[in-house]
Amino acid sequence: MDRIPILKVGECLLVTIQVDMHDELAMTLQQDLTSQISKYASRGVLIDISSLEIVDSFIGRMLANIAAMSRVLDAQTVLTGMQPAVAITLVELGMSLPGIKTALNVERGMQLLAEYIGENRELEEADGVEV
Amino acid sequence: MEGTGVPLGTAPSILRRYNTDCNSQDIFRGRAYVSAFQQVIQTNETAILSGWLDEMASATRRGDLMNNTDLKQQAGELLRLFGEASAKSQDIQSEAFAPIRAFLQDIAKSRMERGFTPAETAMFVLSLKQPIFHALRDALKANPAELLNENWAVGNLLDKLSMLTVDTAIGYREQTIARQQEEMLELSTPVVKLWDGVLALPLIGTLDSARTQVVMESLLSAIVETNSQVAIIDITGVPTVDTLVAQHLIKTITAARLMGADCFLSGIRPAIAQTIVHLGIDLADIQTKAKLSDAFAVALQRVGKAVVSLKSVAKPEKKEA
Numbered sequence: 105m106d107r108i109p110i111l112k113v114g115e116c117l118l119v120t121i122q123v124d125m126h127d128e129l130a131m132t133l134q135q136d137l138t139s140q141i142s143k144y145a146s147r148g149v150l151i152d153i154s155s156l157e158i159v160d161s162f163i164g165r166m167l168a169n170i171a172a173m174s175r176v177l178d179a180q181t182v183l184t185g186m187q188p189a190v191a192i193t194l195v196e197l198g199m200s201l202p203g204i205k206t207a208l209n210v211e212r213g214m215q216l217l218a219e220y221i222g223e224n225r226e227l228e229e230a231d232g233v234e235v
Numbered sequence: 236m237e238g239t240g241v242p243l244g245t246a247p248s249i250l251r252r253y254n255t256d257c258n259s260q261d262i263f264r265g266r267a268y269v270s271a272f273q274q275v276i277q278t279n280e281t282a283i284l285s286g287w288l289d290e291m292a293s294a295t296r297r298g299d300l301m302n303n304t305d306l307k308q309q310a311g312e313l314l315r316l317f318g319e320a321s322a323k324s325q326d327i328q329s330e331a332f333a334p335i336r337a338f339l340q341d342i343a344k345s346r347m348e349r350g351f352t353p354a355e356t357a358m359f360v361l362s363l364k365q366p367i368f369h370a371l372r373d374a375l376k377a378n379p380a381e382l383l384n385e386n387w388a389v390g391n392l393l394d395k396l397s398m399l400t401v402d403t404a405i406g407y408r409e410q411t412i413a414r415q416q417e418e419m420l421e422l423s424t425p426v427v428k429l430w431d432g433v434l435a436l437p438l439i440g441t442l443d444s445a446r447t448q449v450v451m452e453s454l455l456s457a458i459v460e461t462n463s464q465v466a467i468i469d470i471t472g473v474p475t476v477d478t479l480v481a482q483h484l485i486k487t488i489t490a491a492r493l494m495g496a497d498c499f500l501s502g503i504r505p506a507i508a509q510t511i512v513h514l515g516i517d518l519a520d521i522q523t524k525a526k527l528s529d530a531f532a533v534a535l536q537r538v539g540k541a542v543v544s545l546k547s548v549a550k551p552e553k554k555e556a
Contacts, residue, residue, distance in 0.1 A: 183493075183495075184495060185495075186493050186494045186495065187459075187494075188452065188455030188456050188458075188459060188490070188494065190493075191455060191490035191491070191493040191494045192451060192452070192455065192490050194490070194493055195486045195489050195490045195493070196486070200489045200492075200493070201493060206492060206493055206494060206495035207495040208458070208459075208462060208463075208464065208494065208495040208496060209462070209495075212464070212495065213495075
């Protein structure tokens with residue numbers, strides 16, 4: 105069965121969606137990703153959808169779900185490389201994906217995640233000092 | 236129809252024969268009836284043409300837009316075509332009238348291009364009525380009832396032809412308007428690059444659904460092309476913002492955010508700010524700035540740049556020297 109590969113890059117997980125998403129594939133990705141996050145205690149998830157040209161409400165909801173689940177597992181999700189047509193479709197479907205951070209390309213997305221993880225670490229250290 | 240076999244002769248002779256051959260019912264269906272005034276036109280072509288030109292000279296002549304030679308040539312051609320077509324049919328939609336329809340459409344187009352009004356273009360055809368009436372009156376002095384019928388037939392045909400001319404003229408103008416609207420739509424949504432990674436979209440004019448769609452698409456594709464992090468939508472030139480326009484703006488900004496670009500809204504005039512609040516539109520998720528310059532300053536900050544005065548940069552250099 106097809107699987108979308110999940111790559112571990114430091115404290116982050118990198119998912120690039122290169123094929124057309126169908127529902128089963130999306131469900132598998134959701135399961136794989138959550139188990140990987142908890143396995144590696146990842147702090148960030150980067151999902152690149154630059155090759156994704158067709159979305160429907162299910163895929164949109166799946167993306168929102170992944171973001172919500174990651175947040176529960178203490179990982180920040182960044183969505184990168186969304187095509188204009190996909191963005192318009194999602195907006196027209198009424199899915200503005202409020203909890204998800206976005207970036208233009210993978211490079212920026214990694215920067216964003218690094219900043220986020222760095223900030224969090226500083227906060228934690230500061231908390232530690234105070235206690 | 237007996238009229239088809241009638242040899243060419245002077246109009247009165249045809250009419251005499253026609254009157255003896257036909258009862259009054261046949262008048263409205265026979266070709267003989269058509270060829271009656273057609274015959275009058277043919278025999279009096281020169282007189283009608285000069286009468287027509289005189290008529291046009293007094294009523295609708297536009298010497299500034301068209302010279303006499305062109306006019307004379309057009310009039311002659313039209314009269315010839317009219318004579319030919321009316322000999323075969325009375326229906327201007329029929330095959331016989333195809334050449335004259337095409338000719339009139341050309342005339343209408345060329346006249347609109349030269350700056351004639353639709354009425355003036357229609358008068359070109361309508362002013363042919365009087366000289367034909369004169370010729371018919373002279374030819375049918377003896378038979379007032381016939382004269383009326385002939386007048387009605389010719390008048391009817393000319394009216395329809397002039398309507399066709401007006402239709403073409405107005406259709407041509409509508410085409411122009413549609414083309415200009417399209418051009419305006421493309422011209423009115425320029426995406427400009429203010430800095431590396433900073434785009435601006437100055438909107439001018441009323442926003443409707445069609446235009447917003449173009450705005451959204453051009454902005455999003457420009458974000459991808461220029462790899463921009465920040466986009467500023469400036470609505471200084473938008474006269475009114477209603478719920479629909481606001482919804483379109485929110486959609487555009489959300490779509491840009493989904494693609495990973497920050498979007499600012501600038502140039503909201505006080506009146507529009509009041510309208511937005513009165514309409515209960517929620518712009519809480521959207522970053523707004525009063526002026527384009529304010530938004531630009533924030534945008535520069537976002538891409539890690541700042542504008543500093545030359546003096547503050549120059550001073551340390553002097554110290555070093």
